[in-house]
Amino acid sequence: MEMLASLHTLPSPLPPTTTSSSSEPSYKTPFITRRRAIISASTAAIASLLHISNPIPSLYPSIALQPQQVELDQEEDRIVRLFQETSPSVVFIEDLELAKIPKSSSKGDRDVVAEDEDAKVEGTGSGFIWDKFGHIVTNYHVVDKLATDQSGLQSCKVLLADASGTSFYKEGKIVGIDPAYDLAVLKVDVEGYELKPIVVGTSRDLRVGQSCFAIGNPFGYENTLTTGVVSGLGREIPSPNGRAIRGAIQTDAAINAGNSGGPLIDSYGHVIGVNTATFTRKGTGISSGVNFAIPIDTVVRTVPYLIVYGTPYSNRFQ
Template sequence: MALLQPLLRLLLLRPPPPPPQRTPHLPPPSASTRRVAAASAAALLLLAAASPPPRPARAEPGGGEDDVDETHVVRLFEGASPSVVFIKDLLVVAQPRGRDGRGAQPVYDEEGGATVEGTGSGFVWDSSGHIVTNYHVVAKLAGDGSESHRCKVFLEDSSGTSYSKEGRLIGYDTAHDLAVLKVDVDGDKLRPALIGTSRGLRVGQSCFAIGNPLGYEHTLTTGVVSGLGREIPSPDGRVIRGAIQTDAAINAGNSGGPLIDSYGHVIGVNTATFTRKGSGISSGVNFAIPIDTVVQSVPNLIVYGTTVSNRF
């Protein structure tokens, strides 16, 4: 009994455990309280919808998919543009002979050439100095000789240096609106264009036109292949079949320039555009001669001068 007394004293000195807490019973919310809560939630949703979305972080230069595509187009132009040339059709006008029998000197413009009658584009075919363009760009060179026409070709060599050379017409194909010029330039200064194929083209794939529209040299326009197998008129009244339709802008001065694909390969020769009546502005319906047709015609023009149909 003496041993149990200390234990009893400890038990008596320990405070009793606290009573369990009871959750107060709240009455259910009234109808007016529920309406106020619903109105508050609706207001918060409206504020969230009206607030502008967070702005995306700005991509660093050279990063992001858009920047990659843009860089690709820039490199595409830089690689292909040295192969594109600017062609001027020049007319040398000689004054009548004087009483002393001497012939008058030609009338020159400020560039040291003759009067500019027309402009166009072309591209370097090979390192021998052959230039491919449209026949209608240089048609006056193939005239009857009553007027003294000559052609000036503005080129850019591999180092980026620009210069001009006189171009000689060595062959033309009126049925396909094609012509070949020859310039006397060292082969190592020329950068021939990369020739692709028009076989297997699909509507919707990207394409790019490089030329000299309205006299503005080395202009790039972009678009897609809008249609295939189109028919367009040729200078001799025939029909050029299989033409490529594109919405890449083609205007006066683009004729003869290359239409290239996303790899920088020439897939066509820019030739024609439909314009809005009376405006002279392209309607976005433009055409190029397929490069497979060009590949069949140009070697014959280089060797024989004209196509068989034009020789007889």
């Protein structure tokens, strides 16, 4: 009704006309014209309304997509923040073979192993900062050559970052190993630096299907993030000494050569495992998507003994 009331005022009726057959005024023709005008104006108004309202249904798909887009943006932002907060606690490890035994520096520490131009990189791996004292957790198989070296020509170079994000190299020295669980602890001199230890979580409450993320250095590409889910629990994988590691976490988050020793984290950025092994496609060396991590509960039980005694608890009295 309001829309019809807003139409232009119709003109007044035309003066009466007469015909030769009658002297009485006739309003027939003007009445028809007025009626047609009203109908025409009403039709135009309705058509105008329909024209205005037609685009509205076409907006529904875009309106419906907006919450999905917002949700997607929020999820991406969460993963970006997760990586930014966790990656400073992840280190890059290079296993080196030196051409000659280096001279000890005045501090008794070969800080800059990179100065030896003849040093040969025999392998790379990952690890994560355990505490502010410079202890680093990694896999035993990442540093096994250094652990068994009798020549003095093996060395380990660690690239890490302090709390401010400044990267620096240090020599890593082994303080403890546990081949049965494929774990090792390195120590670097962090005098003058403030480290950001990783946040330790738990693996006892994990559920198949929950999200997980791996951070490491596959094929030497530093600070690489891969995403996936917990694919299985309670798996059994071989250890470097031939025994079985029980209770391993299976994930489809990509793990390749160089990821070993890096953290597997949950959606809160808490470490739930140490990335250790992957099945590769035959003849390709490419991950098949079946990857494994040592559960963090096992790591928490083992690492303190490695730091204090250099060997796991099971070996203390042997």
